[in-house]
Amino acid sequence: MRRTLLAALAVMAQLISQAVLAVSGVVIDQDTLKPIAGALVTTSAGVIRTDDDGRFDIAQAVTGIAVRAPGYLRAEVKLSGDDPVTLALTPFRPKAVYLSVYGIHSESLRNEAVDLAQHTAINALVIDVKGDRGITPYRSQARDAIGATARLSQRLPPIADFPALLASLHAMHLYLIARIVVFKDDPLAEAHPEWSVRDAQGKPWRDREGLQWMDPFSHKVWDHNLDIAEEAARMGFDEIQFDYVRFPDRRGLRFASPNNQANRTAAIVAFLQAARGRLAPYNVFVAADIFGYVCWNQNDTGIGQEIETLGAPLDYISPMLYPSGFTWGVPGLSDPVTAPGQIVGRTLTQALLRTRLPGVRFRPWLQAFRDYAFDHRNFDAAAIQAQTHAADTNGTDGWMLWNPHNLYTAGDLPSH
Structure with missing residues (x-):
């Protein structure tokens, strides 16, 4: 009985987490298509960094995302849905x-x-x-x-x-x-x-x-x-x-x-x-x-x-x-x-x-x-x-x- 209750709570927590998660995505290099770790992702919810795989999750509804990383041009994108987002940054050295x-x-x-x-x-x-x-x-x-x-x-x-x-x-x-x-x-x-x-x-x-x-x-x-x-x-x-x-x-x-x-x-x-x-x-x-x-x-x-x-x-x-x-x-x-x-x-x-x-x-x-x-x-x-x-x-x-x-x-x- 206890094991069943714990399993149900775990499933509920996962569903709640998925419901709260508004946007997920990945930041990649436009030329190599490789992920960019540590890129700064800016939204109305604040600023976070991408992980080692270039991925990010935003647990709040937002309408747009802006991204930058050293060695690249900054970029912005407007969101039209809740599908995962791929942002490709253009390499650039001023x-x-x-x-x-x-x-x-x-x-x-x-x-x-x-x-x-x-x-x-x-x-x-x-x-x-x-x-x-x-x-x-x-x-x-x-x-x-x-x-x-x-x-x-x-x-x-x-x-x-x-x-x-x-x-x-x-x-x-x-x-x-x-x-x-x-x-x-x-x-x-x-x-x-x-x-x-x-x-x-x-x-x-x-x-x-x-x-x-x-x-x-x-x-x-x-x-x-x-x-x-x-x-x-x-x-x-x-x-x-x-x-x-x-x-x-x-x-x-x-x-x-x-x-x-x-x-x-x-x-x-x-x-x-x-x-x-x-x-x-x-x-x-x-x-x-x-x-x-x-x-x-x-x-x-x-x-x-x-x-x-x-x-x-x-x-x-x-x-x-x-x-x-x-x-x-x-x-x-x-x-x-x-x-x-x-x-x-x-x-x-x-x-x-x-x-x-x-x-x-x-x-x-x-x-x-x-x-x-x-x-x-x-x-x-x-x-x-x-x-x-x-x-x-x-x-x-x-x-x-x-x-x-x-x-x-x-x-x-x-x-x-």
């Missing part, structure tokens, strides 16, 4: 050039960058959404609301329909990355000095460019930057990339909490975790830029960036591997600009070993500008392609070229 606020505003510079996609390996753009001087290329409601709106110039008003511009770039099959400069923000410091970094005397601190920084411990500063990130996600960007997500590299400054390594690292990771949570409904990739030496240093480099802590909150880690930035060289190489490929390759090797993450979780910034620290050499086709080859060899999720003047020559870049 190879990008950078456009500043001025670069995206300038029709000539923008068109030149877009034209590279016709003749080179370029298939993506990194676009300033909030640049180094706190300027946005569009009319930001988040900036207006907090009193931190800043214009490029009186002659260059905000782009009237920024989402339409992004849609036109997407129509050209370009992957779009929104760069948001976080804690370096002079306009926000002017609007809210109570959230800014102070010097030892308690006065507003300015960096070498005369610009003020915000306190990375301030949750109000976090919230404002996440408001901008949400704006970018809603406008259609594929990825949100946070830059200057760090403490200033200057001693003797005052912050809201004690300035020690544990506190700094915890603040940066917590901000990135908050960003991941806020952006979860939009199924956008989340990335952050880090100093190149962070891949080598065993501490937080004094700025809160400790590479072992960054894999969890981020889809992509983007070390800035400009040879000119390696002022002290690396072990066995004191003149980095003479061997740009080595700088990129050896630094990525360090990053992979220390984090135990696959290469696809990294997309480095590479140097496409004249050296400023050693012999002032021009970074030509050989220097640029040595870097891109090193990144590709390490299996990274593509790469990004930095030129502050937004000037790129097709002949210097890798071909398709």
Whole structure:
């Protein structure tokens, strides 16, 4: 009698489970048809990961599913029934050039960058959404609301329909990355000095460019930057990339909490975790830029960036591997600009070993500008392609070229 009752209860539990289960499915690679483990599946019920077989179950009625995984384009599907769903993701490695606020505003510079996609390996753009001087290329409601709106110039008003511009770039099959400069923000410091970094005397601190920084411990500063990130996600960007997500590299400054390594690292990771949570409904990739030496240093480099802590909150880690930035060289190489490929390759090797993450979780910034620290050499086709080859060899999720003047020559870049 008892055995029969237990069997009946087991059958009932199974029926209830099946009734509750609203959607099941599998995520696969479009080219190989192999399952993708660990893909992020986003619905109105929340975010879950696929299992080792690429499968997922959602125990709640939903009308649509969005999916992303490093190394692939994100995808969405509307549901019309309760049959199992197969989502095929397209493999994709972004190879990008950078456009500043001025670069995206300038029709000539923008068109030149877009034209590279016709003749080179370029298939993506990194676009300033909030640049180094706190300027946005569009009319930001988040900036207006907090009193931190800043214009490029009186002659260059905000782009009237920024989402339409992004849609036109997407129509050209370009992957779009929104760069948001976080804690370096002079306009926000002017609007809210109570959230800014102070010097030892308690006065507003300015960096070498005369610009003020915000306190990375301030949750109000976090919230404002996440408001901008949400704006970018809603406008259609594929990825949100946070830059200057760090403490200033200057001693003797005052912050809201004690300035020690544990506190700094915890603040940066917590901000990135908050960003991941806020952006979860939009199924956008989340990335952050880090100093190149962070891949080598065993501490937080004094700025809160400790590479072992960054894999969890981020889809992509983007070390800035400009040879000119390696002022002290690396072990066995004191003149980095003479061997740009080595700088990129050896630094990525360090990053992979220390984090135990696959290469696809990294997309480095590479140097496409004249050296400023050693012999002032021009970074030509050989220097640029040595870097891109090193990144590709390490299996990274593509790469990004930095030129502050937004000037790129097709002949210097890798071909398709």
